Amino acid sequence: MWYVSTRGMAPRVNFEGALFSGYAPDGGLYMPEELPLLDRETLHRWSTLSYPGLVKELCALFIGSELIPRDDLDGLIDRAFSRFRHREVVPLSRLKNGLNVLELWHGVTYAFKDLSLSCTAQFLQYFLHRREKHVTIVVGTSGDTGSAAIQSVQGAKNMDIIVLLPKGHCSKIQELQMTTVLTDNVHVFGVEGNSDELDEPIKAVFADVPFVRKHNLMSLNSINWCRVLVQMAHHFFAYFRCAASLDSHVLPPVEVVVPTGAGGNLAAGCIAQKMGLPIHLVVVVNCNDIIHRTVQQGDFSLSEAVKPTLASAMDIQVPYNMERIFWLLSDSNSQVTRTLMEQFERTQRLHLSKELHGKCPQVLPGPCFGSQVPRSSPGRWTDS
Template identity: 80%
Template sequence: MWYVSTRGMAPRVDFEGALFSGYAPDGGLYMPEKLPQLDRDTLRQWSVASYPSLVKELCSLFIGPELIPRDDLNDLIDRAFSRFRHKEVVHLSRLRNGLNVLELWHGVTYAFKDLSLCCAAQFLQYFLEKRKKHITVVVGTSGDTGSAAIESVQGAENVDIIVLLPKGRCTKIQELQMTTVLRENVHVFGVEGNSDELDEPIKAVFADVAFVKEHSLMSLNSINWSRVLVQMAHHFFAYFRCAPTLDLHPLPPVEVVVPSGGAGSLAAGFIAQKMGLPIHLVVAVNSNDIIHRTVQRGDFSLSEAVKPTLASAMDIQVPYNMERIFWLLSGSDSQVTRALMEQFERTRGVSLPKELHSKPSPLLSGSRLCSQVPGGRAGCRADPGDSRGDPRPGAQGGALYPDAEG
């Protein structure tokens, strides 16, 4: 399996190269050169699998056995999930009227990021031990990524981690999770500004390929393909637990609501769709609603400022994983994707071409949820035309699960 940059100006790499790179040298994000297509028989076989087993099956499609043999891959994933509090690792709670909640919070830091980061850390250490190398991980966080990343690598001899958090903009619990870890390989810094602003110098650092190579730097934000890969399992697990049967033709669709900030799980769901999983995605955001505006109107532009809300980990204006979705919508056209993203980086806003904006509508819709209202209380609302909790016609119930930075 080879990986290419969404902007098409960087050499292709294997999984190990994508894992250690984060951003591609041309500023793009790595994506599989070709997505595997899953037939009905494969989906039927996977439908009875546990969550860890689904992660193993998905990872085996995207990580060649020449890099990590299957037995080693299985061991790494088992080790990654060994400290989760729930025996299933991920659990689906059934509510009323076909609504279900996918519980992704049973990891050590109580954030869904534990699921992908604990796997990414195992992959990292596997290659580092094999190559006798040391790496420094640089992470910018609006809350949960930082604590989950620290937990996944703290105490590792071949990894140092530097975490930048926006002072006063994380929850107290998340801040304490990051600042109270007394390990020599953990370095946490509070910075002025919001999470989008602290991402800018990080991206500038990774654009300096020589500097990154000299200091062995990498990122574990959801720009990293390994994060998106594991998060695809959330969608498969939700589908198999919600779909009433796999004997219908066509397979019954399931609606999945994804609260999102950085759009990592959204991109994972979109990739799962492209592989043949019949889900309909509804992205839910707070008042930092760039993804909602992009889906509804093709308006991929920044607001004047990040608006603080009670969902602080979702207070993001630059959903970097939308670049992966644009690349998929354009038919893997790196020239179109590069032009869009470079214009966005120059002008802080771009209107999607009509032919691109019209494509997600059958697969993706937007909703504004959990906006902070005057008085400091959390309010929920759905804009006209959005999902209001009822599954779309033909959809079999639905699953909602928490997402934040990615």
């Protein structure tokens, strides 16, 4: 399995190369060069697996046994989930009227990002131990990424982590989760501005390729492909738990409601769709609604300012994983994606072409938090 930049101007890399990267050298994000298509037999076989079992199968598809042999991979994933409080790791709660809630908060920091970051940290340790290397991880956070990343790597001798925390823009508990860790390899800095603004210097650092290589820098934000890879399991697991039956001629669809900020879990759902999982995605945002405007009107443009809300991790105006989604919707056309994103970075305004916007309805727009979400599908679930 090879990985290419969404902007098409960087050399392709294997999983290890994508794992140890931030942005690709051309400013894009890494994506698999080809997505495997899953047949009905594979979906039937996967339908009885536990959540950790699904993570193992998905990771085996995208990593390859030449990099991590299957026995080693299974052991790393079991170790990653050993600190979760629920025996199923990710349970599904069934509510009224066909509404189901996937509980993704049973990790150490109560954030859903504990799931993907715990696995990512295990993969990093595996390769670093074999290569006898040290890396410095740079993370910008709007709330939950920073604390989950810290918990996943604190105490590791071959990793240092630098977290940029936007002052006054995280919840108190998240701020304390980051600033009270006294482990030597954890470095937390409070910065002025919001999470979108602190992403700008991080991207500038990763654009300096010689500097990145000299200091072995990488990122654990959802620009990192491994984050998206593990999050794909959320969608597969919930589908198998919610679908009425997999024995019908046409597999039944399930509606998936995804609250989102930077769009990593949304990108994971779009990739699962491309692989053959019959889900309909509904993206839910708060008043920082750039993704909603993009899907509704094709308007991928910044508002005047980020509006603080109680859901601080969703207070994002630059959902960088939309670049991955544009790449998918344009049939992996890196030239189209590069043109779009360079225009957005230059002008902070972008209107999608009619052709590209016409493909967006496969990701349905949802209303802001606090509004009623229409309950139209008996098998639907919400990612919480």
